[in-house]
Amino acid sequence: MPRVMNFNAGPAALPSDVLELAQQELLDYQGTGMSIMEHSHRGKAYSAVHDDAVSLVREVLKVSDDYEVLFLQGGASTQFAVLPMNLLKAGQSADYIMTGSWSKKAFGEAKTVGTVRSACSTEVDKKFVRVPKQRELDLDPKAAYCHFTTNNTIAGTQFDAFPDSGQVPLVADMSSDILWRPTDVSKFGMIYAGAQKNIGPSGLALVIIRKDLVEAGREDIPKIFQYRTHASNNSLYHTPPTFAIYMLRNVLARLKKNGGLGAVEKHNRAKGKLLYDAIEARPDFYRCPVEEGSRSLMNVVFNLNTPELEASFIEKAQAAGMVGLKGHRSVGGVRASIYNGASIEWLEALASFMNDFHKDA
Amino acid sequence: MPRVMNFNAGPAALPSDVLELAQQELLDYQGTGMSIMEHSHRGKAYSAVHDDAVSLVREVLKVSDDYEVLFLQGGASTQFAVLPMNLLKAGQSADYIMTGSWSKKAFGEAKTVGTVRSACSTEVDKKFVRVPKQRELDLDPKAAYCHFTTNNTIAGTQFDAFPDSGQVPLVADMSSDILWRPTDVSKFGMIYAGAQKNIGPSGLALVIIRKDLVEAGREDIPKIFQYRTHASNNSLYHTPPTFAIYMLRNVLARLKKNGGLGAVEKHNRAKGKLLYDAIEARPDFYRCPVEEGSRSLMNVVFNLNTPELEASFIEKAQAAGMVGLKGHRSVGGVRASIYNGASIEWLEALASFMNDFHKDA
Numbered sequence: 001m002p003r004v005m006n007f008n009a010g011p012a013a014l015p016s017d018v019l020e021l022a023q024q025e026l027l028d029y030q031g032t033g034m035s036i037m038e039h040s041h042r043g044k045a046y047s048a049v050h051d052d053a054v055s056l057v058r059e060v061l062k063v064s065d066d067y068e069v070l071f072l073q074g075g076a077s078t079q080f081a082v083l084p085m086n087l088l089k090a091g092q093s094a095d096y097i098m099t100g101s102w103s104k105k106a107f108g109e110a111k112t113v114g115t116v117r118s119a120c121s122t123e124v125d126k127k128f129v130r131v132p133k134q135r136e137l138d139l140d141p142k143a144a145y146c147h148f149t150t151n152n153t154i155a156g157t158q159f160d161a162f163p164d165s166g167q168v169p170l171v172a173d174m175s176s177d178i179l180w181r182p183t184d185v186s187k188f189g190m191i192y193a194g195a196q197k198n199i200g201p202s203g204l205a206l207v208i209i210r211k212d213l214v215e216a217g218r219e220d221i222p223k224i225f226q227y228r229t230h231a232s233n234n235s236l237y238h239t240p241p242t243f244a245i246y247m248l249r250n251v252l253a254r255l256k257k258n259g260g261l262g263a264v265e266k267h268n269r270a271k272g273k274l275l276y277d278a279i280e281a282r283p284d285f286y287r288c289p290v291e292e293g294s295r296s297l298m299n300v301v302f303n304l305n306t307p308e309l310e311a312s313f314i315e316k317a318q319a320a321g322m323v324g325l326k327g328h329r330s331v332g333g334v335r336a337s338i339y340n341g342a343s344i345e346w347l348e349a350l351a352s353f354m355n356d357f358h359k360d361a
Numbered sequence: 362m363p364r365v366m367n368f369n370a371g372p373a374a375l376p377s378d379v380l381e382l383a384q385q386e387l388l389d390y391q392g393t394g395m396s397i398m399e400h401s402h403r404g405k406a407y408s409a410v411h412d413d414a415v416s417l418v419r420e421v422l423k424v425s426d427d428y429e430v431l432f433l434q435g436g437a438s439t440q441f442a443v444l445p446m447n448l449l450k451a452g453q454s455a456d457y458i459m460t461g462s463w464s465k466k467a468f469g470e471a472k473t474v475g476t477v478r479s480a481c482s483t484e485v486d487k488k489f490v491r492v493p494k495q496r497e498l499d500l501d502p503k504a505a506y507c508h509f510t511t512n513n514t515i516a517g518t519q520f521d522a523f524p525d526s527g528q529v530p531l532v533a534d535m536s537s538d539i540l541w542r543p544t545d546v547s548k549f550g551m552i553y554a555g556a557q558k559n560i561g562p563s564g565l566a567l568v569i570i571r572k573d574l575v576e577a578g579r580e581d582i583p584k585i586f587q588y589r590t591h592a593s594n595n596s597l598y599h600t601p602p603t604f605a606i607y608m609l610r611n612v613l614a615r616l617k618k619n620g621g622l623g624a625v626e627k628h629n630r631a632k633g634k635l636l637y638d639a640i641e642a643r644p645d646f647y648r649c650p651v652e653e654g655s656r657s658l659m660n661v662v663f664n665l666n667t668p669e670l671e672a673s674f675i676e677k678a679q680a681a682g683m684v685g686l687k688g689h690r691s692v693g694g695v696r697a698s699i700y701n702g703a704s705i706e707w708l709e710a711l712a713s714f715m716n717d718f719h720k721d722a
Contacts, residue, residue: 004394008401011603016388019396023387027380033365033682035380037562037608040369040685073434073564074585077599081583109583196600201398203434203564203602222442222470224435238438239557241564241602242372247398321394324401341399 008324156301181265369685517662542626
C-alpha cells in the first residue's frame with residue numbers, strides 16, 4: 001500500500017526518508033551487526049548517536065551553554081508533575097496561563113505538588129477559541145515560574161508572540177509545535193515537549209532548561225525526578241529510550257540538511273495558508289471557530305454545517321487517502337494536524353478535496 | 362555485516378525474526394500505509410496491537426484477573442520511586458532485601474519517599490556473591506511491602522526460590538529475568554521490569570500489580586504516578602511508547618508460538634549449563650565468583666587470573682564476533698548476558714572460544 005496522507009494529531013507522520021533509513025539499518029546499524037535497539041546505551045555506537053542528538057538540538061534551536069538539553073521519558077504529561085516537583089518550593093506559587101485541556105492538566109498536576117494560580121484563562125462556555133494578549137495576563141512577579149502551552153492541539157490555537165513574564169522564568173509546553181520555526185530559547189526558563197508530533201516516535205520528552213534552574217531544584221525528591229540527575233549524567237542516568245533518540249537524531253539531521261528552522265517555518269506557513277484559504281474561500285460551508293491571530297499552524301480545526309456533513313467529509317477524505325481528520329472527541333468537528341512531517345502536497349490534496357466536497361454537497 | 366553474537370547486559374539482543382518483521386512493516390503497518398509509530402494511540406490499528414500485548418502478557422505469564430497489566434515509561438528506575446509513592450504511607454515501613462546495586466538504588470529512592478528498612482543484605486567487602494536464604498531474612502510482618510531483585514545483573518546472582526514474605530505483599534524487580542521461565546504471579550503483590558533485557562527495546566516498563574494494591578494506593582500524588590490512573594485507562598492515560606509496545610507484542614507472540622515459558626526455561630537452562638560447564642572445566646583458568654545455588658542464568662560473570670588476560674579474552678572474543686562481554690565497570694571481569702534473545706549456538710560458540718583461548722594462553 002502506498003503511504004497515506006496522515007493528519008493524525010500525534011503520534012503523527014514521520015518523514016518517509018527518516019523511516020526508510022531506520023528500516024535499512026534495523027538489523028545492522030552501520031555495519032555493527034546489531035540493531036541500534038540492541039546496542040548498549042554506554043557503548044560506542046549508541047553514544048555517538050546520543051551525543052549527535054544533543055548537538056543537533058543545540059545547533060538547530062541555537063541553544064546556548066546556559067541551558068541543559070535532556071532526553072527524558074514519560075512524555076509531557078510526566079513533566080506536568082516533575083516541573084513543579086523540582087521548581088515549586090514551599091511558600092512559593094507558580095502562574096499558569098490557561099488556554100486549553102493541556103494547560104488544565106498541567107495545572108491540575110502542579111496543584112498536587114504545591115501552590116498554583118491561574119494568571120489568565122481564555123475559556124468561555126467550556127471552549128477556548130483564542131490565546132490571551134499580554135495585557136490580559138495577571139502575573140505574579142514573585143512566581144516560581146510562569147507556565148503556558150504554546151500550541152493547543154484540541155482548540156487549534158497557537159501563540160504567535162510569547163507571553164512576557166519579566167524576571168519570572170517562563171516555562172513552555174511546546175509538545176505540539178516545537179521546531180516549527182526558529183525560536184529564541186533565551187526567553188525561556190524551560191521548554192519541554194513530548195516527541196510524538198514534530199520530533200519522533202512517542203516515549204521521549206525533550207527538556208531544555210536553564211542551568212541555574214537545574215541547580216536550584218529541590219534535592220529532597222527521588223533522584224530520578226531531579227533534573228540535576230539527568231543533567232549531570234547527559235541523560236544516561238538510567239537506560240534512555242535509545243531507539244526514540246536515534247529517530248530524533250535522524251529527524252533533526254534531515255531538518256538541518258533541508259535548511260534548518262527557517263526553511264521549516266516557510267514550509268509550515270505555506271501549508272497553513274493553503275488550508276485556511278480553503279476554509280475561508282467557502283465561508284458558508286466551512287468555518288474555523290478560532291479567532292484570527294490565534295489560529296494554529298499545527299492543528300487546523302474547522303466545522304461544517306452539521307455533524308452528519310462532518311462525518312461524511314471525514315469518511316470521504318479517508319477513502320481519498322487522507323487519514324486522521326476527525327476532531328478531538330471532546331470537541332468534534334474536523335481537525336487537520338499538519339506538523340513538520342506533513343508535506344505541502346498533502347495540503348494541496350486536502351484543499352482540492354475540500355473544493356470538490358463542497359461542489360458535490 | 363552478518364548479525365553478531367550480542368552478550369550485552371541491556372539493551373540486549375532481540376530475536377532476529379522479531380526485528381525482521383518490524384523492518385518489513387516499518388513504513389506500512391499491515392497495509393495501512395503508515396508506520397505503527399505514526400498511528401494514533403487511540404486508533405484501530407494501534408489499539409489492536411496494544412490489547413494484544415496486554416492479552417499476551419496475561420496468557421504467557423498466566424496472570425489472573427486479580428492483577429492489572431500496565432505499560433509504563435521510565436524503566437524500572439522510575440518504579441523505584443513510584444512504588445513507594447503509591448504504596449508506602451505515613452506511619453508505615455517497607456522491607457528491602459539487599460542483593461546488589463539495583464536493590465540499593467531502589468532502597469535509596471524509597472528512602473526519599475518514606476520509611477524503609479533493610480531486611481537482609483548479602484554484601485561482604487562491597488561484593489554480593491550470593492542471594493540470601495529464607496532463614497536470613499528479618500522480615501517486618503507489618504511492612505507495607507517487601508521488595509527484592511530477582512536477578513542481579515552486575516553481581517551475576519539470581520533467586521531460584523523466591524522469598525516468602527507471608528501476608529506482606531512481595532514486590533519484585535524482575536527487569537533482568539522476567540519471562541525466563543514460568544513464574545507463579547499469584548505469589549506477588551507486584552512485579553515490574555524494564556523491557557530492555559527479555560521484553561523489547563528500552564523505554565518501556567511492564568508492571569503487573571494486584572488490584573487491591575492499586576486501589577489502596579495514595580490519591581494525593583500526581584495522577585501520572587498513580588497506578589490507578591493507568592489501570593483505569595488501560596495504559597492509555599497519556600501517549601504510550603507505541604513502538605516499544607508493538608515490539609513487546611511481537612516478542613511475546615514469538616515466545617508463545619515457540620512453546621511458551623516452559624520451552625524458554627529449557628532453552629535457558631541448556632545455555633547456562635554450557636557456559637558454567639566451560640568455566641568449571643578449567644578451574645585454574647576461569648573462576649566464577651558467585652556461590653553455587655545463587656548463580657544467574659541470565660548474567661554469567663567470571664574472572665581470569667589477571668585483568669590483562671581478561672582484557673585479551675574480551676578483545677579476542679570481539680574479533681570472533683562476540684560482543685558485550687566486558688564486566689560491569691564497577692566490578693570488572695567478564696560478563697556474558699544470555700537473556701532470552703541469546704541463542705544456544707552463541708553459547709556453543711562462546712564455550713568453544715573459551716576452550717581455544719585457554720589452550721592458546
